[in-house]
Amino acid sequence: MSVEKELSSREGEQTAKVYFVNIDEDTAGQRIDNYLMRILKGVPKTRVYRIVRKGEVRVNKKRVGADYRLQSGDVVRIPPVRVAEASAPVRPADKVIAQLEKSVLYEDDQLLIINKPSGLAVHGGSGLSYGVIEALRQLRPENRTLELVHRLDRDTSGCLVIAKRRSMLRHIHNLLQQKGKVEKLYHALVVGKWAARKQLVNAPLLKNVLQSGERMVRVHIDGKKCRTAFRVMERFPNMTLVEAYPITGRTHQIRVHCLHAGHAIAGDEKYGMDEDNQSQRQFGLKRLFLHAASIQFELPDGRLLKVEAPLPDELAGVLSVLRGK
The missing domain is CATH 3.10.290.10 (RNA-binding S4 domain)
Incomplete structure (x- = not known):
């Protein structure tokens, strides 16, 4: 030992x-x-x-x-x-275990990329007994050094990168600090008609915590510089499917930038309007329509890795309803 x-x-x-x-x-x-x-x-x-x-x-x-x-x-x-004697870790629910076991998109001896389910936090804390990383550590006890490379909001689904080795963690963190070295693409369904000419939102973001303990982010001149590129993918009556490319990486960046542009993300209970979220249930939408569709970066050996996460069935179903299929 x-x-x-x-x-x-x-x-x-x-x-x-x-x-x-x-x-x-x-x-x-x-x-x-x-x-x-x-x-x-x-x-x-x-x-x-x-x-x-x-x-x-x-x-x-x-x-x-x-x-x-x-x-x-x-x-x-x-x-x-x-x-001190530690309490036994909480075992994830069988449903969570089943989800994670079939969520693997890419794996090698240094890296694991999964299609994170919506509703599952990336780590425990703030009243949560466990998150993705704690559940994976129990599912993969042989991988003692599993670490989150980045984070996704609890309600966001899609590509989540986990390092199996510290060397890989350092490699990707180094890439994340360099402009354009890691490309993340998200799909979001937003309220209203997004103008085709609106291709970049450049607005500083400031984090603050409310008395309730809830973390909120808003556009503020004293915030950190933040930019997100957007492209219209498909239009529906009073809704638009957009592709979002975060040039910087801030908490709730895409959600707040969409709101700042006048188009809250469908199903966003934190930043959206209650009446909008309620009306969107007629399309079968019961969660935030934000999905990390792909991630691309260079591996230490120089190979370019691109991993894509298919749209979850519950979001694909919403689009089918909007298309009248």
């Missing part, structure tokens, strides 16, 4: 000795605080920061800050620390 596996398995025990961990290429690039919280399961976050601050954790025999990024070849000293 490796040192990392031994540490993460010692629930409810006091590690009675000092451990020395050699950092490999897959672990390199990770912050020391995040690394420690991952392998010291059950140790409170405050305790992790305390042992780093007091110098009990050393890298190459030297003190480091919590924000130090590990490098391949580093030797990390981990002091004796009590690992």
Whole structure:
């Protein structure tokens, strides 16, 4: 058993000795605080920061800050620390397991891309026992380093990328920081007649949290720069199917930019009008009509990977009704 596996398995025990961990290429690039919280399961976050601050954790025999990024070849000293017994993870519902098992669009030894179902959050928290990543970790226990590469809103379906290795996670994150290196395309059904000439929405977005705890995003001059390109795909009476290409990557970007353009996304209960959402039920729409249709980027070996996610049946059915089929 490796040192990392031994540490993460010692629930409810006091590690009675000092451990020395050699950092490999897959672990390199990770912050020391995040690394420690991952392998010291059950140790409170405050305790992790305390042992780093007091110098009990050393890298190459030297003190480091919590924000130090590990490098391949580093030797990390981990002091004796009590690992609290963790509660058993909540098992995902059988329906969720079945959905995820048939949602795989692409997989190799470093990467997993799924067609995320609508209604399933990408990770647990905020009252949710689990999300996609927690469910996948239970379904794929042999893949101990599964990590989300990016996020999708809970109600959005489509291409979601999960890295199996830290090296792949770093590779795609590096691409995401470069303009045009990762191409994401979304399909959205919006309210009203989208003008063909409206091909770019350039409006800064600002996040804020309401007293209820709900996170909202709005266009504001003090927000972060944000741009989304649009193309009309198909027109219906008082509705338009558009293709959205986010040039930047902000929270709720496409939803808020559509609203700013005067065309809320159909079925959007957060930013849309209640009367519009109610009337759209006559077409069989019971969810947000936003779908991550494809993603494209270059793999480390130089090959270009493009993965497409078919439109879910419930959204395809809405379009069939609108087309009169």
